[in-house]
Every structure is written in C-alpha cells, then in structure tokens.
Amino acid sequence: MLSSDKPIDCNFGVIAIVGMGGLGKTTLAWEVDNDKELKRLKFEKKAWISISNNFDIMRTSKSVLESINHSFSGLNSSNKVQDKLKEEIRGRKFLLVLDLVWNENYSLWETFKSSFKDCARGSKIIVTTRFEKVALTMRSFETHKLNGLLDEECWNLFLEHAPSIGMDIDALGKFRESVVKKCGGLPLAAKTLDGLLHYEQRVNAWENILNSKLWDSSSRNDILPVLRLSYLHLPPHLKRCFAHCAVFPKDYEIDEKKLELLWLGEDIIQQSRDLSSLSNVTILKLENCNNCGSFPSLWMLSSLKDLTIEGMKRLEKIDVEMPLKPLEVLRFQNLQEWQCWNTKRENEDVETFPLLRELSIVKCPKLTRALPYCLPSLERLFIQKCSELTASIPSVPSLCRLEINDCKEVVCRSTISTEFQ
Incomplete structure (x- = not known):
C-alpha cells in the first residue's frame, strides 16, 4: 500500500480506506502504520490524527504539528500553525494518518493540504472514511473498499x-x-x-x-x-464509569491515570492497593474536559503540589470542601463559564491553602466572587483577562509579585511589593 509508486501530481499521495462503521478501517490503518516495512520506506515524520465529523483546519493542522514537534504546543494562530507546519515538513518524507474523515468540502481540503506541498516525494496520507465521496474529494490515487464478512x-x-x-x-x-x-x-x-x-x-x-x-x-x-x-x-457500577467518560470531548485521547483520578474523585470507584500510588501524585493537569460541570474531588491526592485546571467549558462553580494542604501552585486558565469560587468551610480556623505559593487566574471572564480570604504563603499572584472580577486580597504577608491585567478591580489590604501591568 505505502510502497506504491503510481504517478501523482504532487510530492505526496492520498490513500483512502473506505467502508461502513465497524468494518475495521481504523484497525487496518493501524496495522499499516505499525508495519515493520515502514523502516525500509524511511518516513522522517509520522502523525496520527482522529478527525470525525468536524474537519477544523486549525485544530487538525495544530494536532499534526504537535505530533511531530511537541515544542509548538502553545501556538494559537492559524497562520502561525500552518507556517510552522510547512517548515517542519519541508523537504522531509512524512506519513500522516487521518482517521474517520467525514469532510466532503473540497476547499477545506485544499487549504489544509497546502502545508504539505513542499514535502519530500514519496510522502503519504492515509485516510479512513465511511464515504467514497470523501476519497474523491481528497483526490486519493489509491482507494481500498472494505467489504463485510461472509x-x-x-x-x-x-x-x-x-x-x-x-x-x-x-x-x-x-x-x-x-x-x-x-x-x-x-x-x-x-x-x-x-x-x-x-x-x-x-x-x-x-x-x-x-x-x-x-x-x-x-x-x-x-x-x-x-x-x-x-x-x-453492563452492571450499574460499570455504567457509571463509562458514562463519566462523556466529560471528555469527542476523539480526546484519555489519559488512564487522569480518568482514574476523576472516577475516584466522584466516588465511582474505591481505592485499592493497586491505586495506592495516587497518594504520590504531585502534579496534575486537567485540560479540555468540555463536558465536566463540576470541580473534581481531590481528597485522594494527599501529595499534590501543582494543579492546573484549563479549558473546562461547562465549569461554573468551584467548591473546595477540604483543605489542600500540600498544594503550592494553582492555575486556572480559559474557564469561560466559571463564575464562583467557594472556599468557605465549616471550620474557618483551618486554612484551605496553607502552603500555596503561586496562584494564576487567566481568561476567566465571568468570575466575580472573591479569592480565598487567607493565603499566608502566597508569593506570586497573576490575574489576567478576568473582566468581571472584583477581589479583596487580605492576609498575604509573603506576596512579593502581583500582576493584574484586564480585571474589574482588585483591592489589596496588606503591605506588599507589587508590579502592576
């Protein structure tokens, strides 16, 4: 399949695998992608991207770029992403798998493939799709139609x-x-x-x-x-486990440990000897869990020091019901619906974040409620693009750096050395 030298108009050729759902298109593509024969063909760059019914040029191009070079994960401009992708591919032989493509819009495909025009000859793009029209749209030079079992x-x-x-x-x-x-x-x-x-x-x-x-x-x-x-x-307890996977967006690559933590936090599964290692987790990042509407419980993570919550589109309220004593770094980023941060507890004498050194809140435009009342160890505070936030920041004797940008109002009640931006 990949060694074919059929004449084509550009440096790369498109190979389509067509068949209805359940026939094994993805399995066949995976077998090809992991075939030992690939070593002989000497592909310099490889990437596998799941597309489904939303063929977004920016997202797909960025996914390809990040797969072949992880250092470009922070780019958010479509033009920059495509320019960097062109640089990475230029003069190199690549193999790209686009799994489960539904796009039949020729102009979208033309725009996307423009990033690959300067690749080395012999490059290949494998496309899996249910529809032959997709293969025609992508101008495949070789199409494999899968038939059902007898x-x-x-x-x-x-x-x-x-x-x-x-x-x-x-x-x-x-x-x-x-x-x-x-x-x-x-x-x-x-x-x-x-x-x-x-x-x-x-x-x-x-x-x-x-x-x-x-x-x-x-x-x-x-x-x-x-x-x-x-x-x-399924038994009821397993149904809950599968249903909870709905918090992840379609085609999201679920990290096994992250899912384990979410199940534990929602009390869907119980701790066992095999899960005792969770108490040793020190860094956790929960990103783009688009269907997650509540803040996960973190009581199992007794050693957690660094926590990032990013891109949860449905998260409106954060309740911290128990102290996170070891936590030193806390980041909230791009939480578009987050409105309220509730850190009040029954026992007001127990500090929620006694060791927190750095707090960052960025791109949370609907957040209005105040920050935690007592942060005795806070050294750095970053608040950016939180246009509705009015926060009172008392009792921060260790704070030495404060950066505020695009916020409604922040009131400081302690004597600190600050930098305003």
Missing part, C-alpha cells in the same frame, strides 16, 4: 469465543441465522455481540438480546446497535 466468516468469528459451557452445540446452532443477520458482516459487531452473550447461559436471555428493538435504531451517524446493547447490559 455469513460463514461472521459465524466463525463469533464462535471463536462462544460459551463453552451451559449451552450445547445444537442449541447454539439455532441462533446462527439471527446472529449473522444482526452482525451484518461487521467484525466489530460480531466481537461485541460475542462478548455480550458470552456469559449468558440461558436460551431466553439470548432470545431477549437478539430480539431487542434497539437493533432497529441505527442511522447514518449513529453508533452500532450492538454497542448500545452492550452498554445497557
């Missing part, structure tokens, strides 16, 4: 992990036609249905699942019915 292949895949006890082979065979029909030739459906039925030993349980009305609920943009059924048949 009935026999689908049944054999299902049987690979079929229950070995509790149901004889004759009883199992009675469901063959129904299973094959429900899977529709999709490997993902066959594997998921197998997992759903694997531990069901009762014939009536199989009948209930295979006759569910949810099988008729699919549409062009919908998830596979078998995935819905798989979720609905």
Whole structure:
C-alpha cells in the first residue's frame, strides 16, 4: 500500500480506506502504520490524527504539528500553525494518518493540504472514511473498499469465543441465522455481540438480546446497535464509569491515570492497593474536559503540589470542601463559564491553602466572587483577562509579585511589593 509508486501530481499521495462503521478501517490503518516495512520506506515524520465529523483546519493542522514537534504546543494562530507546519515538513518524507474523515468540502481540503506541498516525494496520507465521496474529494490515487464478512466468516468469528459451557452445540446452532443477520458482516459487531452473550447461559436471555428493538435504531451517524446493547447490559457500577467518560470531548485521547483520578474523585470507584500510588501524585493537569460541570474531588491526592485546571467549558462553580494542604501552585486558565469560587468551610480556623505559593487566574471572564480570604504563603499572584472580577486580597504577608491585567478591580489590604501591568 505505502510502497506504491503510481504517478501523482504532487510530492505526496492520498490513500483512502473506505467502508461502513465497524468494518475495521481504523484497525487496518493501524496495522499499516505499525508495519515493520515502514523502516525500509524511511518516513522522517509520522502523525496520527482522529478527525470525525468536524474537519477544523486549525485544530487538525495544530494536532499534526504537535505530533511531530511537541515544542509548538502553545501556538494559537492559524497562520502561525500552518507556517510552522510547512517548515517542519519541508523537504522531509512524512506519513500522516487521518482517521474517520467525514469532510466532503473540497476547499477545506485544499487549504489544509497546502502545508504539505513542499514535502519530500514519496510522502503519504492515509485516510479512513465511511464515504467514497470523501476519497474523491481528497483526490486519493489509491482507494481500498472494505467489504463485510461472509455469513460463514461472521459465524466463525463469533464462535471463536462462544460459551463453552451451559449451552450445547445444537442449541447454539439455532441462533446462527439471527446472529449473522444482526452482525451484518461487521467484525466489530460480531466481537461485541460475542462478548455480550458470552456469559449468558440461558436460551431466553439470548432470545431477549437478539430480539431487542434497539437493533432497529441505527442511522447514518449513529453508533452500532450492538454497542448500545452492550452498554445497557453492563452492571450499574460499570455504567457509571463509562458514562463519566462523556466529560471528555469527542476523539480526546484519555489519559488512564487522569480518568482514574476523576472516577475516584466522584466516588465511582474505591481505592485499592493497586491505586495506592495516587497518594504520590504531585502534579496534575486537567485540560479540555468540555463536558465536566463540576470541580473534581481531590481528597485522594494527599501529595499534590501543582494543579492546573484549563479549558473546562461547562465549569461554573468551584467548591473546595477540604483543605489542600500540600498544594503550592494553582492555575486556572480559559474557564469561560466559571463564575464562583467557594472556599468557605465549616471550620474557618483551618486554612484551605496553607502552603500555596503561586496562584494564576487567566481568561476567566465571568468570575466575580472573591479569592480565598487567607493565603499566608502566597508569593506570586497573576490575574489576567478576568473582566468581571472584583477581589479583596487580605492576609498575604509573603506576596512579593502581583500582576493584574484586564480585571474589574482588585483591592489589596496588606503591605506588599507589587508590579502592576
């Protein structure tokens, strides 16, 4: 696939993998991307980007740039991002995978691909998509159309992990036609249905699942019915775990430890020996959890010293119900809906942030409530672009640097050496 030397008009060629959801397009692209043969082809730069139905040129270009050079993660201008991407790609042979592309707008594609025009010859872009029109839009020189499994292949895949006890082979065979029909030739459906039925030993349980009305609920943009059924048949505690993943935006690469912390904070899971290492976490950054509407509980992080909360679009209120004694650095950035920071506690004699040295609040335009009343160890305070914030800052004997920009009002009640900007 990647070694093809078919004549093309530019230095890179587009290879499209086309097929309906569940056929294995992403799996095939992953196999190609990890093939040992790539070493022989000597690609200097590689990146894998998930696109889905929102083909945003700025976001996609920035994701490519950050994948091949992490030092450019702070760029926010579309022109700067594309210029830097051109520099990184110029004269180099690259392999880019664009997974799950829906864009059929030719002008968007032309603008995006302009960053790659000066790459080395032999570069490749692999595109996975459900629709052949996307492949035509992106002018693919090679298109691979994936077909569904034959009935026999689908049944054999299902049987690979079929229950070995509790149901004889004759009883199992009675469901063959129904299973094959429900899977529709999709490997993902066959594997998921197998997992759903694997531990069901009762014939009536199989009948209930295979006759569910949810099988008729699919549409062009919908998830596979078998995935819905798989979720609905989870135990309640696992449903909560999966439902909580909705706080992350689509195609977000979820960090395992971050998700673990959120589950712990919401009391969805309990601490065990395997999770005892969480008490050793000293730095935590929660970024772009767009559906998260509440501040996570951090009681498990008894050693946390550095905390950053950034880009939570639905976060309106922050309640700190217990003291964060070890915390030394606290940053709030780009919280567009944050209005209130409540640090009042039942026992006013116990300080919430006794060791906090640095506090930064940037781009929180709706924040109006005051800052914590007592910050005895605060040395640096940065407040920028918080146009509604009126804050009283008493009891800060250690403060030696104060930077304020684009805020409504800040009242200082202690004697400090300050710098205003």
